[in-house]
Amino acid sequence: MSSLKPPPPNIKASHKLYLLGHANTGKTSVFNIITDSNNKVANYHGATTRLSKKTMTMHPEYEVYDLPGTYSLTGNSEDESLTLETLKNSDEDSSLIFVIDAVNLKSHIGNLKTFLAKFSELKRDVVLVINMLDEISDSEAEENLQKLKSKLKIPVHYISARQHTNFEELILTLADSKNRTPSPLSTIADRLALFSKDDFTRTVSPVSIKRMYTLDKYFISPFLGLIIFIVIMTVLFQAIFTWSAPFMDGIESLFIFLSEITTPLISNIYLKSFVEDAFWGGLGAFLVFTPQIFFLSFIIKTFEETGYLARASILCHRFLVFFGLSGESFIPILTSHACAIPGAYAARHIKSKRTRILTLLTLPLTLCSARLPVYALLITLLIPNTTLLFGLVGARGLMLFGLYLFGLMLTVFVSLVLHKTTFRKSTRPILAVELPRYQIPNFKLCFKNSLKTTYDFIRDAGFVIFATNVVIWLLASFPNGPGNLNSSFLARIGKFLAPLTAPIGLDWPETIALITSFLARETFVSTLGTLFGTDSDEILPLSELMAAQNYSVASALSLIVFFAIALQCVSTLAVLKKELPKKNTVYFLFFGYLAFAYTASFVTYRTALLFI
Amino acid sequence: MNLWDLNVNDSALVDEIKSNNPKNTSILRDLGLVKDSAVRCLYKTLLGGPRVFEINGIVCTLCCDSAKQVVVKTG
Secondary structure, rough: HEEEEEEOOOOOOOOOEEEEOOOOOOOHHHHHHHHHHOOOOOOOOOOOOEEEEEOOOOOOOEEEEEEOOOOOOOOHHOOOOOOOOHHHHHOOEEEEEEEEEOOOOOHHHHHHHHHHHHOOOOEEEEEEEEOOHHHOOOOHHHHHHHHHHHHHHEEEEEOOOOEEOOOHHHHHHHHHHHHHOEEHHHHHHHHHHOOOOOEEEEEEEEHHHHHHHHHHHHOOOOOOHHHHHHHHHHHHHHHHHHHHHHHHHHHHHHHHHHHHHHHEEEHHHHHHHHHHHHHHHHHHHHHOOOOHHHHHHHHHHHHHOHHHHHHHHHHHHHHHHHHHOHHHHHHHHHHOOOHHHHHHHHHOOOOOHHHHHHHHHHHOOOOOOOHHHHHHHHHHHHHOOOEEOOEEEEHHHHHHHHHHHHHHHHHHHHHHHHHHHOOOOOOOOOOOOEOOOOOOHHHHHHHHHHHHHHHHHHHHHHHHHHHHHHHHHHHOOOOOOOOOOOHHHHHHHHHHHHHHHHOOOOOOOHHHHHHHOOEEOOHHHHHHHHHHHOOOOOOOOOOHHHOOOOOOOOHHHHHHHHHOOOOHHHHHHHHHHHHOOOOOHHHHHHHHHHHHHHHHEEEEEHHHHHHH | OHHHHOOOOOEEEEEEEOOOHHHHHHHHHHOOOOOOOOOEEEOOHHHHHEEEEOOOEEEEEEHHHHHHEEEOOOO
């Protein structure tokens, strides 16, 4: 295979290849293979909402652009507009690679004809790539290939991006792009018009179509569909805590072990305290929660590939419309459970501007992975490690599921308030989308991508966390040395600021941790790890150190509510500023959620004190 | 009659799209809902939620507001 040869060195990309086509035809999968990338692929329409570019692995003179899929020629959504604008501004010597679906060939050929006719004034080199060869018979593929090649007079390739089939020939064709003469798109559109209604009609349906009809009977069924949806969502969020528990215990034990074997080797009291508390204690307190982030990411990525999420958005549509959102908001909201940033980008696919803005304003309230370490710590403090329902359900996992539900309730509540006030005059959004076929997820790819997500999470937050830990340790260890936390600089700062957070039940150490969490939420846990570690002679998990301080249940509940609402994420704020039509909205959003978080925490704390 | 009036397994041909909103018309047209396209209602969901239709062999979902904008003819 040509892609196994090493690429020629120092060649600058001079020719652009644009991957275009209907949504969910596998453009990103093709992009990933020919550029050796790991861009996100998903089995629903609108998975790609941003432009990606990278040089071809074996032919660096070619730069490949992966564009969002298009249904429309009018740019009904932000991502479609981006594709149409890019195409309009493309150079004449660039090539257009249209990726279409072998199963829906008849319909996609019709769409391609309309698309090319719309841009009839352009002259470009065009390559037709028909993906999903694995879903149709060889005889059908051969017959259609001959028809298309003879009439269109452009390169046509049948491939399977899923099984990496026929990529050698495709790469050779793409590598020859700059040697071909561009054709007027109107000419290709005229040639496509030569195909009659009966061309590409098949007598036997592919297995994937039959599978879709069979499964949809259950998944979209009025009652059974809803029960299946609730069960899937419950298992999904329960699994995050349950599956990750042994790995978390392992990481915790490893850090305690490393701390126990390294600290006795150090004689300097300051260095010893730094290694034990700021390094192992602080970083360990944060890293112990990474298995949860991995499992969350793995579960969401797996579901994205099945095709079920598009069905789930149908089931949620009626419910979400009541709150001012729509079924199209479902995938951005679900994605935000991993991180609000991809969720905000996924919202680009929402066609109604009003629904898109409402989704963007409310998705920071979902329980994202940065909140997970904080909640996991507080749950460990609040809930004993027991099981319910004959050992089937873990009490801590159930609590976490409850917190996911709480995040969703907050999301729809805020959306309803905005829907009934700021957006009350807007027209109702409509839902009209194509449903993808079901497919078995590529578990290997999901695993690889989830590892990358976890690594990115550690890398992005790691520097902030380590730098914060160093500052916190310095302030906690001076002027009287380690072990004198109450007379440290940090205690003086904390006690000065504590009156601000006393109404919501926080003592000065949590106040300090809360302030650092505005850099990144997960810093809260590592700050407490360093802080409590500095104050203790023993090497223990953070939850045990906090439990030893007789941590108040009311304060823990107050913190949970504060973290559920406050928008403590600089990166999310930056992306929302870019995605929202009015840049100032993000400042209102930050201070609005801060005020809401403080008020709700105050009410929670005072109410909890009455009962506990 | 419109698309929303079709019962499960009923088939029809699209006659026209009656919408005051050009963007909605465009969205529906892009799904293949043009004059004389064959449509069939496949599934209904709970409490008047979106329904699933086969439009020229492609499976799509349309909510009540969008399906009511598509005028169809049967028989």
